[in-house]
Amino acid sequence: xxxxxxxxxxxxxxxxxxxxxxxxxxxxxxxxxxxxxxxxxxxxxxxxxxxxxxxxxxxxxxxxxxxxxxxxxxxxxxxxxxxxxxxxxxxxxxxxxxxxxxxxxxxxxxxxxxxxxxxxxxxxxxxxxxxxxxxxxxxxxxxxxxxxxxxxxxxxxxxxxxxxxxxxxxxxxxxxxxxxxxxxxxxxxxxxxxxxxxxxxxxxxxxxxxxxxxxxxxxxxxxxxxxxxxxxxxxxxxxxxxxxxxxxxxxxxxxxxxxxxxxxxxxxxxxxxxxxxxxxxxxxxxxxxxxxxxxxxxxxxxxxxxxxxxxxxxxxxxxxxxxxxxxxxxxxxxxxxxxxxxxxxxxxxxxxxxxxxxxxxxxxxxxxxxxxxxxxxxxxxx
Amino acid sequence: xxxxxxxxxxxxxxxxxxxxxxxxxxxxxxxxxxxxxxxxxxxxxxxxxxxxxxxxxxxxxxxxxxxxxxxxxxxxxxxxxxxxxxxxxxxxxxxxxxxxxxxxxxxxxxxxxxxxxxxxxxxxxxxxxxxxxxxxxxxxxxxxxxxxxxxxxxxxxxxxxxxxxxxxxxxxxxxxxxxxxxxxxxxxxxxxxxxxxxxxxxxxxxxxxxxxxxxxxxxxxxxxxxxxxxxxxxxxxxxxxxxxxxxxxxxxxxxxxxxxxxxxxxxxxxxxxxxxxxxxxxxxxxxxxxxxxxxxxxxxxxxxxxxxxxxxxxxxxxxxxxxxxxxxxxxxxxxxxxxxxxxxxxxxxxxxxxxxxxxxxxxxxxxxxxxxxxxxxxxxxxxxxxxxxxxxxxxxxxxxxxxxxxxxxxxxxxxxxxxxxxxxxxxxxxxxxxxxxxxxxxxxxxxxxxxxxxxxxxxxxxxxxxxxxxxxxxxxxxxxxxxxxxxxxxxxxxxxxxxxxxxxxxxxxxxxxxx
Numbered sequence: 001x002x003x004x005x006x007x008x009x010x011x012x013x014x015x016x017x018x019x020x021x022x023x024x025x026x027x028x029x030x031x032x033x034x035x036x037x038x039x040x041x042x043x044x045x046x047x048x049x050x051x052x053x054x055x056x057x058x059x060x061x062x063x064x065x066x067x068x069x070x071x072x073x074x075x076x077x078x079x080x081x082x083x084x085x086x087x088x089x090x091x092x093x094x095x096x097x098x099x100x101x102x103x104x105x106x107x108x109x110x111x112x113x114x115x116x117x118x119x120x121x122x123x124x125x126x127x128x129x130x131x132x133x134x135x136x137x138x139x140x141x142x143x144x145x146x147x148x149x150x151x152x153x154x155x156x157x158x159x160x161x162x163x164x165x166x167x168x169x170x171x172x173x174x175x176x177x178x179x180x181x182x183x184x185x186x187x188x189x190x191x192x193x194x195x196x197x198x199x200x201x202x203x204x205x206x207x208x209x210x211x212x213x214x215x216x217x218x219x220x221x222x223x224x225x226x227x228x229x230x231x232x233x234x235x236x237x238x239x240x241x242x243x244x245x246x247x248x249x250x251x252x253x254x255x256x257x258x259x260x261x262x263x264x265x266x267x268x269x270x271x272x273x274x275x276x277x278x279x280x281x282x283x284x285x286x287x288x289x290x291x292x293x294x295x296x297x298x299x300x301x302x303x304x305x306x307x308x309x310x311x312x313x314x315x316x317x318x319x320x321x322x323x324x325x326x327x328x329x330x331x332x333x334x335x336x337x338x339x340x341x342x343x344x345x346x347x348x349x350x351x352x353x354x355x356x357x358x359x360x361x362x363x364x365x366x367x368x369x370x371x372x373x374x375x376x377x378x379x380x381x382x
Numbered sequence: 383x384x385x386x387x388x389x390x391x392x393x394x395x396x397x398x399x400x401x402x403x404x405x406x407x408x409x410x411x412x413x414x415x416x417x418x419x420x421x422x423x424x425x426x427x428x429x430x431x432x433x434x435x436x437x438x439x440x441x442x443x444x445x446x447x448x449x450x451x452x453x454x455x456x457x458x459x460x461x462x463x464x465x466x467x468x469x470x471x472x473x474x475x476x477x478x479x480x481x482x483x484x485x486x487x488x489x490x491x492x493x494x495x496x497x498x499x500x501x502x503x504x505x506x507x508x509x510x511x512x513x514x515x516x517x518x519x520x521x522x523x524x525x526x527x528x529x530x531x532x533x534x535x536x537x538x539x540x541x542x543x544x545x546x547x548x549x550x551x552x553x554x555x556x557x558x559x560x561x562x563x564x565x566x567x568x569x570x571x572x573x574x575x576x577x578x579x580x581x582x583x584x585x586x587x588x589x590x591x592x593x594x595x596x597x598x599x600x601x602x603x604x605x606x607x608x609x610x611x612x613x614x615x616x617x618x619x620x621x622x623x624x625x626x627x628x629x630x631x632x633x634x635x636x637x638x639x640x641x642x643x644x645x646x647x648x649x650x651x652x653x654x655x656x657x658x659x660x661x662x663x664x665x666x667x668x669x670x671x672x673x674x675x676x677x678x679x680x681x682x683x684x685x686x687x688x689x690x691x692x693x694x695x696x697x698x699x700x701x702x703x704x705x706x707x708x709x710x711x712x713x714x715x716x717x718x719x720x721x722x723x724x725x726x727x728x729x730x731x732x733x734x735x736x737x738x739x740x741x742x743x744x745x746x747x748x749x750x751x752x753x754x755x756x757x758x759x760x761x762x763x764x765x766x767x768x769x770x771x772x773x774x775x776x777x778x779x780x781x782x783x784x785x786x787x788x789x790x791x792x793x794x795x796x797x798x799x800x801x802x803x804x805x806x807x808x809x810x811x812x813x814x815x816x817x818x819x820x821x822x823x824x825x826x827x828x829x830x831x832x833x834x835x836x837x838x839x840x841x842x843x844x845x846x847x848x849x850x851x852x853x854x855x856x857x858x859x860x861x862x863x864x865x866x867x868x869x870x871x872x873x874x875x876x877x878x879x880x881x882x883x884x885x886x887x888x889x890x891x892x893x894x895x896x897x
Contacts, residue, residue, distance in 0.1 A: 054502060057494035060453065065486030067461055072483035075475025075551075082461060083468025083857030090465065090867055093458055094874070100454035101878055104446055110888035112881040150550040153473070153854070154731035156763055160469050160858040161550070169859060336476045337546070337553035347484050354491050361495045361515075364507050379439070380446070380501045 007341035008331045011073035016308035018066045020301035025059040027197050028052050030190025032126035035119055038210050043372050050375045051201050053103040053382045072344055076334035077319055080162035084146045085170025092132045099125035103382050134186030138179040140311040141233050143320035148327040165323050181229040188222035196293035203369035219280045239320040241330050248317050248325040258314045269306035275299025391853045393864040394466045401458050404875045408452035410830045413573055414580015415445045416520030421607055427513045437603050440894035451882045470845050470855035477543050477554045478533055485529035492522030528569050535565035537846050539633045545756050547733050564629045571622035574615050578791055581612025582826035587890055589819035592810055600894045609798035616791040631687035637840035639698045640777040643672050647700040650692045652678030659775050666698045702767045716767040723761030726752050760849045772842040780835040787829040
């Protein structure tokens with residue numbers, strides 16, 4: 001039906017899109033880091049916990065789906081990165097494990113460790129989850145320390161195909177400042193988006209006022225770190241692939257060229273950045289403007305999606321191996337078979353249907369903004 | 383390249399077992415209670431009786447607490463294939479990854495979306511929409527179980543794939559073949575047995591209210607639903623249990639032999655009803671009787687396994703020695719399989735070499751050898767025949783205790799169903815029965831966990847039956863790293879479990895009126 005190359009590109013697009021949606025939904029995590037600072041009373045905190053608590057599962061589910069889709073479409077990435085950068089992924093997973101119980105448990109009698117413990121769990125999830133995911137994605141541009149040798153499978157004493165180059169198993173990514181730049185950009189973006197979300201969702205003057213202030217306070221460092229990462233990456237050497245031989249080599253300004261050579265991606269990226277800024281700027285400049293989250297949210301999806309397209313399209317290795325460039329993963333050498341990608345593509349036709357019922361469900365649940373009285377009258381409120 | 387430590391395999395296994403077993407404490411209750419609360423809400427929807435709404439909401443609160451920790455313990459299972467079984471993930475990711483992705487796209491979002499309406503939508507959406515959301519939540523949860531069980535069944539009975547020596551992995555060639563009878567049986571057996579756990583929980587907690595002589599009407603209403611539902615579930619579980627044993631006999635004869643402690647094959651083999659294994663049995667081919675004591679049902683195992691009272695059921699020794707007749711012809715011995723496995727591994731290495739040298743004639747020759755022997759690829763990694771024998775006592779006892787408990791559940795639900803419809807007064811007054819119901823709650827969990835022990839210990843040493851043993855499936859990380867994460871999981875999950883149980887107990891003590 002489709003060519004193999006088309007399917008590989010299609011699935012890289014789906015992965016990029018999921019990464020974009022995930023980054024947008026990290027506003028939940030951002031909000032979790034503001035529970036102590038933004039709320040000044042128990043009631044206010046309860047309100048924040050509850051509006052976030054109606055949505056947290058979407059972020060969680062998107063993360064799990066992101067993992068599943070990556071496994072199904074690019075299994076060599078899944079095996080190499082998860083098995084190699086063990087400690088980074090484990091840290092991310094632990095952050096999300098503690099999140100999953102915290103909403104439900106924090107206000108229930110008998111929760112054993114007290115409410116504050118669960119709120120701290122949420123804080124940790126927000127802080128580490130965002131920074132680590134950002135840093136992990138940055139390694140798509142900065143490279144990682146691994147080797148892939150499929151011939152190892154016939155070695156009966158050490159049959160493992162992918163081997164990590166050091167004992168830090170991924171934590172060494174934190175020695176790279178560019179990884180930190182993206183990690184911190186994601187962290188501050190998530191807090192900015194959370195502030196915009198609160199402004200949109202809450203019917204509470206005080207919290208809205210403080211959220212508006214928080215937009216400015218978080219948007220500035222976000223912009224600094226984001227621009228640092230983007231400019232640094234566009235000016236840096238990139239991991240290019242020779243389409244004839246499949247050989248990977250370093251190319252100056254590779255990602256900048258990718259942007260120029262793929263005008264659609266360029267337009268998407270610029271649209272995304274403008275929309276993010278529009279949402280932020282509009283909220284800061286206009287006190288009545290409450291729809292910032294929609295602009296910034298859609299902008300985040302577009303910008304992150306196009307960043308990942310830069311990493312994987314146009315003959316680029318998306319998961320570069322620094323000790324041996326030829327071990328680097330490309331969308332061609334790491335993907336599933338044509339048959340599997342085809343089967344998965346048929347399943348992906350259902351994605352718009354899934355999005356439609358999510359949208360419908362949200363609409364029917366959120367006819368008005370939430371306030372404290374609302375939460376107090378709900379017998380399942382957290 | 384560093385050599386892999388044997389203890390790394392053991393610790394990786396231990397971590398997987400730990401996290402999977404923890405996760406499985408919560409999943410069956412979700413699957414069972416999810417249906418029960420949906421049935422209760424349906425009754426409320428149809429009768430308009432507010433008491434049924436109260437009943438529904440009480441169980442829903444417990445469902446919510448249990449669900450949260452199920453989600454928390456579940457995320458690691460998806461990612462653990464990559465973190466700790468990276469070689470496996472590459473070798474079969476082409477087939478195994480797809481069900482996981484479909485699970486995420488189709489099932490998890492359904493759960494996530496509708497559970498929110500179920501909990502928070504009572505006053506926000508119509509009664510009909512709310513009911514639909516409750517059903518869709520459990521439908522989503524069951525659908526997610528479906529895909530992961532399909533993936534698990536595929537590991538036990540790999541079908542629909544072909545090995546590609548160029549990519550060094552198995553590739554999917556037939557999606558529908560993956561939905562094999564093995565997979566369907568596993569799905570229904572697992573889900574229906576989970577319904578039992580939910581029913582026992584509901585029945586036991588309701589019995590506690592009757593023992594305490596409080597919330598009588600609520601408790602009786604709950605018992606009616608739980609007992610009937612449990613009876614149906616336990617009968618269905620017995621039927622699919624039979625189906626599971628049949629498919630295991632066809633595809634994993636070694637597992638069946640371990641389940642029955644059968645070392646020496648027999649025609650018209652008996653099924654062990656009760657048995658105590660003999661510790662002195664040290665080798666599969668010694669002459670020591672594997673049983674100290676047993677009572678068997680004549681010819682029942684032959685019938686169960688092959689639908690023929692006189693069929694030959696191979697024992698551990700027969701499977702290792704080979705040479706017995708099956709529908710596919712004479713079986714090979716372990717030694718013969720090992721020779722073929724090693725030939726396949728060597729042929730693959732030679733094929734890669736020939737490819738590097740651009741010698742296509744040689745490459746094609748090696749490929750032919752590889753494909754001719756691929757069926758036994760995994761045996762190439764094994765050293766001795768004993769490596770193919772699972773832990774017989776573990777599998778035997780797990781299987782027999784599970785089956786015994788299954789029978790007991792049918793009886794228990796039968797009595798409660800009868801009494802709840804025919805003689806409520808006896809039901810209310812019979813302390814013995816009520817205590818039996820309450821004390822049976824853990825038995826449901828035990829039976830469910832034992833089922834997994836049979837399935838997973840029974841297929842050792844294989845990650846993928848005959849194709850990839852565990853030791854060739856792991857990630858190249860230090861044993862120490864896995865030990866650290868093992869204990870981190872142990873501590874965190876135990877801490878969360880304690881909190882979960884205490885919250886549940888508080889909620890139950892508060893009773894339905896608190897809502």
